[in-house]
Amino acid sequence: MLGKTLAAAQIALLVLGVGNSALAAQPIKIGALFAVTGPASFLGEPERNTAQMVVAEINRAGGIKGQMLELIVYDTQGDATKAVQAANRLIKEDRVVAIIGPSTTGDTMAVIPLVEKEQIPLISCAAGIKITEPLKKWVFKTAQNDSLAVAKIYERLVRQKISRVAILTVSDSFGSSGREQLKAQAARFGIQIETDDTYGPKDTDMTAQLTRIRGSQAQALICWGTNPGPAVIARNAKQLGLKLPLYMSHGVSSKKFIELAGDAAEGITLPSGRVLVAELLPESDRQKKSLLGFVKDYQRHYNKEGDHFGGHAWDAVMLLKGAIERGADTPATIREQLEKSRGFAGIGGIFNFSPQDHAGLASDAFVLVEIKNRDWLLVK
Amino acid sequence: MKREVVKFIIFAALVMLAPLPLKQSYLLNVLVFVGINTLLAVALNLLLGFAGQISLGHAAFFGMGAYLSGILTANFGLNPWLIIVLAAVTVGGLAFVLGFPILKLKGHYLAMATLGFGIIFYIVFNETIGLTGGPSGLPGIPNLAIGSLTFDNDLKNYYLIWGVTLLTILLCVNLAHSRIGRALRAIHDSEVAARVMGVNVRLLKVQIFALSAAISAVAGSLYAHTMTFISPTSFGFNFSVELVTMVIIGGLGSIYGSFLGAALLTLLPELLRAFRDYDIIAYGALLVFMTIFMPGGLVRGIPDLMLFLWSRLTGKRGGNAQTG
Amino acid sequence: MNLSQQILQYILSGLSTGAIYGLVGLGFAIIFSSTAIVNFAQGEFVMLGGMLSVFFLEVVKLPLWLAVPVAILTATMTGVAFERLAIRPLKQATPLSLVIITIGGSILLRGLAMLFWGKDTHALPPFSGNEPLTLAGATILPQHLWIFAVTLLVITGNKLFFYYSISGKAMRACAHNRRAASLVGIDVQRMVLYSFALSSAIGAMAGIIIAPLTMTSYDVGIMLGLKGFCAAIIGGMSSGLGTVIGGIVLGLLESFGAGFVSSGYKDAIAFVILLLILIIRPQGLFHRGESERV
Numbered sequence: 001m002l003g004k005t006l007a008a009a010q011i012a013l014l015v016l017g018v019g020n021s022a023l024a025a026q027p028i029k030i031g032a033l034f035a036v037t038g039p040a041s042f043l044g045e046p047e048r049n050t051a052q053m054v055v056a057e058i059n060r061a062g063g064i065k066g067q068m069l070e071l072i073v074y075d076t077q078g079d080a081t082k083a084v085q086a087a088n089r090l091i092k093e094d095r096v097v098a099i100i101g102p103s104t105t106g107d108t109m110a111v112i113p114l115v116e117k118e119q120i121p122l123i124s125c126a127a128g129i130k131i132t133e134p135l136k137k138w139v140f141k142t143a144q145n146d147s148l149a150v151a152k153i154y155e156r157l158v159r160q161k162i163s164r165v166a167i168l169t170v171s172d173s174f175g176s177s178g179r180e181q182l183k184a185q186a187a188r189f190g191i192q193i194e195t196d197d198t199y200g201p202k203d204t205d206m207t208a209q210l211t212r213i214r215g216s217q218a219q220a221l222i223c224w225g226t227n228p229g230p231a232v233i234a235r236n237a238k239q240l241g242l243k244l245p246l247y248m249s250h251g252v253s254s255k256k257f258i259e260l261a262g263d264a265a266e267g268i269t270l271p272s273g274r275v276l277v278a279e280l281l282p283e284s285d286r287q288k289k290s291l292l293g294f295v296k297d298y299q300r301h302y303n304k305e306g307d308h309f310g311g312h313a314w315d316a317v318m319l320l321k322g323a324i325e326r327g328a329d330t331p332a333t334i335r336e337q338l339e340k341s342r343g344f345a346g347i348g349g350i351f352n353f354s355p356q357d358h359a360g361l362a363s364d365a366f367v368l369v370e371i372k373n374r375d376w377l378l379v380k
Numbered sequence: 381m382k383r384e385v386v387k388f389i390i391f392a393a394l395v396m397l398a399p400l401p402l403k404q405s406y407l408l409n410v411l412v413f414v415g416i417n418t419l420l421a422v423a424l425n426l427l428l429g430f431a432g433q434i435s436l437g438h439a440a441f442f443g444m445g446a447y448l449s450g451i452l453t454a455n456f457g458l459n460p461w462l463i464i465v466l467a468a469v470t471v472g473g474l475a476f477v478l479g480f481p482i483l484k485l486k487g488h489y490l491a492m493a494t495l496g497f498g499i500i501f502y503i504v505f506n507e508t509i510g511l512t513g514g515p516s517g518l519p520g521i522p523n524l525a526i527g528s529l530t531f532d533n534d535l536k537n538y539y540l541i542w543g544v545t546l547l548t549i550l551l552c553v554n555l556a557h558s559r560i561g562r563a564l565r566a567i568h569d570s571e572v573a574a575r576v577m578g579v580n581v582r583l584l585k586v587q588i589f590a591l592s593a594a595i596s597a598v599a600g601s602l603y604a605h606t607m608t609f610i611s612p613t614s615f616g617f618n619f620s621v622e623l624v625t626m627v628i629i630g631g632l633g634s635i636y637g638s639f640l641g642a643a644l645l646t647l648l649p650e651l652l653r654a655f656r657d658y659d660i661i662a663y664g665a666l667l668v669f670m671t672i673f674m675p676g677g678l679v680r681g682i683p684d685l686m687l688f689l690w691s692r693l694t695g696k697r698g699g700n701a702q703t704g
Numbered sequence: 705m706n707l708s709q710q711i712l713q714y715i716l717s718g719l720s721t722g723a724i725y726g727l728v729g730l731g732f733a734i735i736f737s738s739t740a741i742v743n744f745a746q747g748e749f750v751m752l753g754g755m756l757s758v759f760f761l762e763v764v765k766l767p768l769w770l771a772v773p774v775a776i777l778t779a780t781m782t783g784v785a786f787e788r789l790a791i792r793p794l795k796q797a798t799p800l801s802l803v804i805i806t807i808g809g810s811i812l813l814r815g816l817a818m819l820f821w822g823k824d825t826h827a828l829p830p831f832s833g834n835e836p837l838t839l840a841g842a843t844i845l846p847q848h849l850w851i852f853a854v855t856l857l858v859i860t861g862n863k864l865f866f867y868y869s870i871s872g873k874a875m876r877a878c879a880h881n882r883r884a885a886s887l888v889g890i891d892v893q894r895m896v897l898y899s900f901a902l903s904s905a906i907g908a909m910a911g912i913i914i915a916p917l918t919m920t921s922y923d924v925g926i927m928l929g930l931k932g933f934c935a936a937i938i939g940g941m942s943s944g945l946g947t948v949i950g951g952i953v954l955g956l957l958e959s960f961g962a963g964f965v966s967s968g969y970k971d972a973i974a975f976v977i978l979l980l981i982l983i984i985r986p987q988g989l990f991h992r993g994e995s996e997r998v
Contacts, residue, residue, distance in 0.1 A: 037660060039923075041823045074653065080517065080611045082649065085410060088534075089650070092406040106517045106611040113608045117532075128516055171506055171968055173515040173611070180509075197967040202927035204724070204918035207717040208962035208970075215710050228825040228919045239836045239843055240713070260827050260919060263834070434800065481983040487799065488742050492937045493982050495930075496975040503972040617930070621807055628804050661815035667808025668790050675796045
């Protein structure tokens with residue numbers, strides 16, 4: 001009985017699988033792993049949307065040198081086990097030549113041993129510094145290191161002669177990576193961390209943490225998280241009448257945050273990719289063309305504001321496109337060509353990959369913006 | 381008992397032969413996880429199906445096994461095999477100590493206590509960043525190896541994990557048909573009656589709890605060495621609930637039912653990929669339908685369904701659909 | 705700010721989050737105390753309340769005073785449909801199969817909400833302004849007062865309903881002994897339906913009044929449901945003050961834990977203390993011991 005059921009299920013799956021691979025012999029297959037559902041869907045959804053959009057645009061323009069792209073997206077749900085299963089399926093069943101994603105550092109770290117063994121290039125959309133340091137032969141990434149965002153905030157604090165800060169980070173992989181960097185770089189900027197607090201991703205009230213911070217010597221508060229937590233913190237801070245200048249991470253660099261936090265968002269400063277302020281950039285900015293193109297396309301396809309996170313997927317697909325245009329068609333040649341990507345002006349910054357650097361961004365990938373009158377203001 | 385031996389041999393043979401048609405397919409990888417989940421479901425079934433005690437925190441034991449193995453081998457370079465044994469003993473011992481106060485509770489209070497217990501450990505996995513790597517996870521866990529044989533691909537891991545799972549199933553089948561198994565079923569039906577018959581109910585429950593936790597820890601160790609990377613999201617409340625679902629969907633108190641439940645819930649996401657983002661809806665709907673239409677779990681539901689279909693096909697009115 | 709002001713703020717924070725947990729917990733307690741079912745889908749009705757009112761307010765463009773009752777009504781109807789389609793067809797209802805079916809139901813509802821409304825977080829405007837009220841250096845928002853008021857209203861309403869109305873008494877009888885209740889002519893199935901309707905209405909109401917503070921999205925039900933469940937357990941699954949006090953105990957533990965010990969471990973601290981409470985008083989804080997049926 002058991003055997004029969006199992007065998008039947010196996011046959012069914014095999015038939016499905018064979019059907020899949022027989023259908024699409026022609027186009028170049030690219031795999032994508034995004035946390036489309038689950039707690040990290042704020043990353044996965046815009047990334048998935050963007051990747052599909054870019055691939056559709058490339059195909060509409062006649063593909064890459066006449067060859068169409070086929071994008072196969074699987075949802076990891078932000079779960080390491082599911083990410084590995086999906087990566088296995090992409091590599092062994094769909095036989096993709098490269099993989100974009102995953103969205104989170106955890107999922108990426110889980111998938112790395114597999115892609116290294118199977119020798120498939122991976123362009124992660126996660127920010128964790130561990131992904132490309134130490135260097136892994138088959139692994140690249142497009143998201144800016146958190147260390148760059150932290151440095152941007154600390155430079156500003158130093159200019160304003162603020163040396164005592166409180167940090168409040170979310171207890172998931174986004175927040176803990178920020179927390180690690182905030183602590184690691186503090187000494188270099190002569191900054192002292194007065195209080196080090198965290199909150200849960202689904203917490204609904206942070207007045208307790210903020211009360212503690214109010215009782216400390218801190219001169220500024222840096223909060224590292226993604227919606228809705230930081231919006232709750234901004235509102236709680238306003239409720240408590242907290243006078244400290246408030247800094248947020250690039251995790252909230254979208255209009256959604258201003259909408260959620262309302263008046264409480266006024267005066268908050270945060271590092272962000274240039275996509276947020278594309279319109280405000282000078283004409284001489286090398287990224288401006290890519291940025292405006294991305295924003296316009298996203299608006300047209302999804303009737304929504306294209307964000308920083310979608311940008312990571314845009315960069316990943318375009319870097320791949322560049323590699324394929326330069327003649328790469330197998331996993332090994334794609335990897336080689338990716339490594340030779342230089343001066344690519346994407347959404348996240350100007351990418352310069354090399355055999356020593358698979359992250360490819362310099363510290364100018366972030367700009368600092370302030371929220372004024374419910375809009376962004378570029379901080380000089 | 382003879383029937384059980386035959387059943388086990390057929391099952392074991394099927395498990396051993398399953399990789400042959402699959403070769404390098406990704407399905408082999410999925411079946412490795414089916415093996416781990418079966419091990420966990422069988423362990424939880426001991427507690428839930430045989431002793432009748434719910435646990436909404438079993439993912440914590442799984443996680444403890446995984447983190448003990450992960451930390452001690454990746455960061456301290458200790459012998460992995462030794463650590464698996466150590467993890468099983470430590471986690472089993474911990475469960476034994478905690479079992480006395482916790483298993484005094486009944487019904488939803490027990491559900492609440494085990495749930496709280498699971499959440500506490502989930503938080504510990506997240507917060508002890510120095511040891512566990514926190515939410516970004518713990519990389520660099522070595523594969524298991526015997527001499528020059530390293531378990532570094534799906535096929536080798538398949539046989540390793542299913543080997544352990546089959547041994548555990550054998551142990552549980554034996555247990556179920558021993559004096560202990562009968563005593564456990566007595567507890568399940570009526571604790572008071574069992575106590576009157578001279579069963580040391582409390583000790584027995586705690587022992588089963590500890591055994592179940594120890595097996596889960598072994599599953600965790602195997603998981604860590606197979607994945608070579610672990611992060612706390614795999615050991616949260618959701619996974620505890622998923623385990624309970626596997627056991628109940630498979631069939632309470634049936635060891636092979638646990639396999640069916642684990643197989644279904646592990647394969648389901650693969651089958652539901654066709655539904656894209658909506659697979660969560662299909663998953664929820666399936667749980668509701670299965671509970672309504674297969675109250676005895678898959679292990680009874682599938683034969684019933686077959687009989688029903690058969691009777692429809694042959695035009696006979698099947699009166700058998702109730703048995704099973 | 706000095707220590708006593710800090711402590712006062714922790715107390716106020718604990719009270720206000722605790723009242724939310726309590727209010728959510730009441731939904732669990734009502735269903736449990738009339739049917740002995742632990743409805744794991746309860747958190748989803750809290751989510752539905754919030755999301756439906758955002759939907760009626762911003763998409764259908766109803767005014768707030770109309771959007772709120774329409775949202776409660778829709779959520780209540782969903783609760784009734786849930787009972788009819790998932791709970792009633794269950795022939796051999798065991799506590800475990802009920803656990804699974806309500807978990808399945810909650811996954812389904814969450815998935816449908818995600819399908820209809822997407823994954824974004826939404827905020828409702830506060831009912832009466834956003835100016836914080838100051839009390840000896842500590843502050844709360846007017847919306848917190850709404851939460852306290854609605855909680856009191858619900859407790860009083862429950863008390864009146866369960867002890868003075870025929871239906872309420874009948875529901876209590878069902879919880880006590882289903883067989884005996886049906887023998888004296890109570891329509892047990894109808895009472896189960898009523899309790900689902902009532903609890904989904906209260907859940908939705910909770911979801912609406914907290915949405916201006918906590919914001920709402922398709923997945924808020926998980927955490928709130930979990931905390932509400934804990935509140936109900938500490939309160940001994942009472943449909944009145946017990947559960948609310950349970951919620952407040954939980955809220956205070958969290959805010960003092962975050963304030964004085966460690967914010968990362970605040971939930972763990974709360975749960976450790978809860979486990980101790982459970983072990984010392986397995987019948988909850990406020991429930992008298994009951995002999996187990998054999």
